[in-house]
Amino acid sequence: MARQYRSDAMASIHETMEALQEVGAIDKQTMREFDDACLTPVEPLSPEAIRALREREHLSQPVFARYLNVSKNLVSDWERGVKRPGGPALRLLTVIEKKGIQAIA
Amino acid sequence: MARQYRSDAMASIHETMEALQEVGAIDKQTMREFDDACLTPVEPLSPEAIRALREREHLSQPVFARYLNVSKNLVSDWERGVKRPGGPALRLLTVIEKKGIQAIA
DNA sequence: TGCTATATCACACTAAGTATTATATCACTG
DNA sequence: CAGTGATATAATACTTAGTGTGATATAGCA
Secondary structure (H helix, E strand, O other), X not given: OHHHHHHHHHHHHHHHHHHHHHXXXXXXXXXXXXHHHHXXXXXXXXXXXXXXXXXXXXXXXXXXXXXXXXXXXXXXXXXXXXXXXXXXXXXXXXXXXXXXXXXXX | OHHHHXXXXXXXXXXXXXXXXXXXXXXXXXXXXXXXXXXXOOOOOOHHHHHHHHHHOOOOHHHHHHHHOOOHHHHHHHHHOOOOOOHHHHHHXXXXXXXOHHHOO
C-alpha cells in the first residue's frame, strides 16, 4: 500500500494542478516548480541491482531486453558491469524498480 | 476506459501467469512466449509527434527532458529532426504516448 | 528597463547501444 | 543418448545517441 501511495497521489495532484493552471488560478512559474518537485530522482544502478531487478520480474535477458527495447547483449553487458545504463535507460530501469514491469508493458 | 483496459488486463493476466508458473502448472517455455506476446510494439516517432506529445502533457523542453532523464538539448534536437530517439528513449516515449506522463513520474 | 525561462543552434567529445559471431551450458525430447 | 533450442557469456568493430558548453533570440514578468 505504501508503495502505491506516492505515484497515485502524484497522479491525481498533477491532474488537479493542470486544471488549476488551465483555469488561470496558478501561473506557469508555479507549475514549472511543481513539475520539478514531482520528478522521481534516478540513482545509478549496480550490475547486481540490475540483475536482481530482472530476476524479480521473472524475465530472461532476451525478454527483458525487448521490454526495454534494447539488444539482448546490452543487458548482458549491464549485468557484467561492461557498460552502464545511461540517461533514458536508467529512467526506464528506475520506473520498473519502483512500479514493476507492468508499468511499461 | 478503452485506453486503460489493455494494460490493466495485461497486468492481472501477467500476475496470474506468474503464479501458475511458480506453482509448476505451466512450463518456462510457455511463460517465455507469453511474455513475448505481451510486449507493446514501439514504432518510430516523427519530430512533430514528439513535440505534440510533450505539448499534450503541458511540459516545457527542460522539464520534459528531466522526466526522461536526458539533456534539454536532446529534446530540442529530437523535435527539430536533428537526432532520432533510440532504443530505450523510444520505449519511454511510447509509454508516455500510451499511458501519459504519470506512468513514469 | 532588466530579469528569467524558453528555445534554437554550433561544436567537439564520450561512450552507449548495435550487429555479428562464437562458445558453453542446460532442459527437453525423439 | 544424440539432437534441438533457449539462455548466457564473450570479443570485436562500428555508428550515432546523448552530453556539455556556450552563444543567440525572444517573450513574459517585475
